[in-house]
Amino acid sequence: MITLRENERIVSVFRRHHFVLLVTLIPIVGAFFLVLVVAAIAEVRMPSDFGALKPVVFLGAAFFLHLLWLALFITIADFVLDVWVLTDKRMIMVEQKGLFARMVAELDLDRVQDAGVEVNGIIATFLNFGNVRVHTASEREDFVLAHAARPHEVKDTVMRSCAAFRQAHKI
Amino acid sequence: MVTYMALLLSVLAFCAVVLLAVITLVVAYHFDRFGIEKNRHRIVAGVFLVGSCVFIIAEIVLLRAVSWDDVLQSVGGRVPMSEQDFPLSLPFKP
Numbered sequence: 001m002i003t004l005r006e007n008e009r010i011v012s013v014f015r016r017h018h019f020v021l022l023v024t025l026i027p028i029v030g031a032f033f034l035v036l037v038v039a040a041i042a043e044v045r046m047p048s049d050f051g052a053l054k055p056v057v058f059l060g061a062a063f064f065l066h067l068l069w070l071a072l073f074i075t076i077a078d079f080v081l082d083v084w085v086l087t088d089k090r091m092i093m094v095e096q097k098g099l100f101a102r103m104v105a106e107l108d109l110d111r112v113q114d115a116g117v118e119v120n121g122i123i124a125t126f127l128n129f130g131n132v133r134v135h136t137a138s139e140r141e142d143f144v145l146a147h148a149a150r151p152h153e154v155k156d157t158v159m160r161s162c163a164a165f166r167q168a169h170k171i
Numbered sequence: 172m173v174t175y176m177a178l179l180l181s182v183l184a185f186c187a188v189v190l191l192a193v194i195t196l197v198v199a200y201h202f203d204r205f206g207i208e209k210n211r212h213r214i215v216a217g218v219f220l221v222g223s224c225v226f227i228i229a230e231i232v233l234l235r236a237v238s239w240d241d242v243l244q245s246v247g248g249r250v251p252m253s254e255q256d257f258p259l260s261l262p263f264k265p
Contacts, residue, residue, distance in 0.1 A: 055237040055238075059184065059237060063187060066223070066227070070191070073198050077198060080202075080212065081201070099201060
């Protein structure tokens with residue numbers, strides 16, 4: 001969980017577009033239905049001589065379905081936990097990589113120099129998602145939120161918060 | 172021999188169920204530990220845990236229903252071989 005500083009409040013929380021999650025989930029859901037179909041075919045077509053194998057086939061199917069269920073929620077967890085939190089003092093970028101790797105970076109708003117948006121392709125244009133890139137004054141590489149939903153709004157919100165922060169601190 | 176193999180298979184299958192249960196808890200922990208909007212994530216984690224419990228119960232029920240001795244019989248020793256299957260004279264008895 002992210003710990004906020006004293007008198008710090010969250011302005012906005014940004015995530016990737018749901019289309020990205022959908023594309024990742026399609027193969028898992030497809031495999032889910034494939035296992036169900038294979039189990040159903042095995043139930044109907046298996047010769048009676050191999051009747052003892054039926055519970056084993058169902059057990060195998062249950063194992064596979066459980067693995068796919070886990071993969072489904074690991075993917076959702078990965079999507080949900082990749083997040084940009086914009087507060088009135090800083091930006092926090094959290095990137096979950098699998099189950100046991102996690103990268104958290106933060107950037108004070110006075111270090112933000114500029115922000116840009118990249119929208120590539122027909123789908124990204126119609127569904128309104130793209131990469132938001134925040135250039136910083138530090139030597140560290142830019143902050144990039146890949147496949148952000150409504151990237152122009154994200155960029156505007158970041159720049160507005162930076163302007164408000166500079167005005168409040170007379171920078 | 173068949174009984175030992177059956178025992179080994181049932182133990183392995185049980186270990187697989189336990190492993191899946193452990194992974195389930197790890198994933199649920201991630202939802203709870205690192206979430207920003209706590210309540211929203213708890214609903215997702217709840218759905219996930221309920222689904223996983225259904226799978227684990229189904230696996231345990233199926234595990235109890237499987238007769239590993241019969242499975243090994245139907246896979247390996249269903250039709251005993253006879254000398255008629257081997258017209259050539261072999262140096263050993265199959």
